[in-house]
Amino acid sequence: MALFTGVVFSVFQFLCSNYFSYELTDIVASLVAMAAAVAFLRFWHPGGGEQAAERMRGELAAAKASGWTPAGGGGDAEIGSAATDTAGDTLTPSRAWMALFPYVLVIVIFGFVNLWTLGVNVPEVLARTSIEIPWPWLHDSLLDANGERLSSTVYNFEWLISPGTLLLISGLIVAAVYSRFDDNGRYPLSMGEAVKEIWTTARRMTSAALTILAVLALAYVMNNSGQTVSIGTWLAATGAFFAFLSPVLGWIGTAVTGSDTSANALFARLQETAGAAAGLDPKLMIAANTGGGVMGKLISPQNLAIAAAAVNMSGQESVLLRKVFGWSVALLAALCIIVFLQSTPVLSWMLP
Template identity: 55%
Template sequence: MSVYTATTDAVAGSLTLSALLGTVPLLTFFVTLLVLKTKAWQSGLAALAAALVVAVLGFGMPADLAALSATQGAVFGLLPIVWIVVMALWFYQVTVLSGRFDDMRAIFDSVGGGDIRIQAVLIAFCFGGMLEALAGFGAPVAITATMLLALGLPPLKTAVVVLLANTAPVAFGAVGIPITTAGQLTGIPAAHIGAIVGHQAPFVAVLVPFLLVLIIDGARGVKQTWPALLVIGATFSLGIWMSATHFSYELTDVVASLLAMGAAVVLLRFWRPRGATEAAARLGLPAAERTGELTGTRVWMAVLPYLVVVAVFAVAKLWTFGVDIPAWLASTNVRIPWPGLDGRLVNAAGQPIGSTVYSLPWLSSPGTLLLIAGLIVAAVYSVFDGGGRYRLTMGNALAEIGRCFHRMRWSALTIVSVLSLAYVMNFSGQTLAMGTAVAGVGAAFAFLSPVLGWLGTAVTGSDTSANALFANLQQTAAQNAGLDPALMVAANTSGGVVGKMISPQSLAIAATAVGMEGQESRILRSVVPWSLGLLALVCTLVWLQSGPLAWMLP
């Protein structure tokens, strides 16, 4: 049977021509999505077709190997990626179906103490971070936008606030899927990539609360509320660093959000911001009234899902007393040499590459852990229903899984097509050729690296897709430029978080949520400066971490 070795000069012996031809699938994706206005899954399939043609006719890859590469990518897209995304959405839906989500919203209103500026930060930033961790894919923007509108915040400000708030949490969204994807594609341990992102995202996170209040109430509002903004932003940033580095990158957003919320509760028991009434008047709102008191039981039941998911992941990731749970879970992974592909893709030395072995994490997957956590929460909610006030049966909770799969079917097809595209490009050598060519800029690539993630997320609306498209390119370029590959792959993720706010999907979701359909361009003009400014910050930080600040990396 024939074997294949990826090279950087497969096209007419030229690196330049090979790299240019390798861009055709990516250009196909971007042009069909942005110019022809096709749906994301259609763009993904078109780009996949282009990648197959380029692999076979341009790079000389046997057609059967190209097709088998696509199938391995598709299966990885389904499990664990789609499985995790659907389970994260389902876990969130359990809180909605039970009615406890409304109590959670009331908690944020109550903690804010009637100050719409603080409430907006808690809802858009803290609660939005939890929603990004568990639902992702636009849910945080849509849900928090409706909550801010209910408080009386004007539509345009609401849209800008929720889009800007949905930045730092994106890197760890849907239980760390962007980082999991990058680790799988590059072979770099996902936990290491997550830890590096955990040393980058905090620099963005600490600024976001200040920027949100600046948008809502200008410099005066920041001056009146800065102690709370500093505590929330700093605690959130500390949670990112701590969880991504020492606990679990998958749960980073949940841990950071809970810590920030807890810190705000403590601070606001002893300190209140000035000017809440004046701020409401400047926004054309009546003075906000404190929401009715919640009972202790309702508060605990509302936060129960997030405590349970932290506990389940803590056991799965850290429990080594008596039984090493993490090691046992890892041992259940099923390794499958991909039929017809494994052993036929070889390196320059003629040795088979290891990435053709598919690992099936049926039990250790974060998606399965979310299923376990969700079943625990659903069982508790079905028993303690508050005298019928909160009605959730196990049957309805389980049926919601099917509804979530149906709701996510087109997003799932997009994920599958993009991962298939990534595998074909990686195995055929298209990504290798582009990465080698890009590395020609040398050390300057460290500064430009986040721009690729920013561009990929801005176009696709997904940091996961941006990593699927560019993670291997980042790795190859870093190796050829003498840079740390893990740092550049992490930079792709961190650059993507500040591109999410200007993606067409995010803009459309925000516009719909605030009743500004057809005015996406108006929202875009308001958020572009923030996106570019934060991108410059991330680029500078990554450049420093590649040199003078290398000591700060894990």
């Protein structure tokens, strides 16, 4: 099952990133993989399902005996099955659609904003709403190696077309729809509750946001001061072997910062410089940085904390770390080998 959905996910990730909209790559691939998994299970059924359910019932009973209660405060949680489901547990087409609605809406909104050009060039119109803000004391004061003024001293404030704004709009639309969705006479969400939850989430993310801002600021300092170019030139001395080391930088960057985006901001310029100096494809090196960052997600403290909290294991992040560390290293090693082979005639045909 994992192999099948992984293959489907990879194929549609490739197609979406190259031919549709790279902003929606993971969302489209995830939805298609989910649909493919449902269809696959119509024809293939894993063995041992009832035994697994029985084992989970035993674990649940033991957890209850030790005083544990499920998130949300209910003490009557049970492991159900198709045979024991009540009418209230049945997955109806309307419930399935409402569960998928947020993801479909995100695809529609992002596709409209980034791709719609029938009659009106929406991306161009929305891009005009961006506000350019020159950084005080820095604008027109920083020069590149050729003596030209750096354009990075102007901040482009994309208040409307920013992915964050589009996601916020999507969330508000979802809340409005959910507030009118009648599920057996119950309205599960009000608009006021949704706005309150958005604000609460934003407050919880304050430290994470400040961390990302600090990392991005560091990236600008390193790039504009020439530090990344210097380090990249030094790493280029490893020659063709740098292709093997390239994913490791992304792995380290994401493991430390918790964000693949932050790792790219820190090391993308370095990867490009080192790759070009070593005679390697700079685009492959940047892609390797991103791929290595995905492997670093598994062991990032921030991501471990989120995963632990999601399954009522707060304070047991070390347990998850021990479980996934070996997988993270093994997957990183596999990626390093693949990137190295892609930099040679063996797998160079894979590159666009």
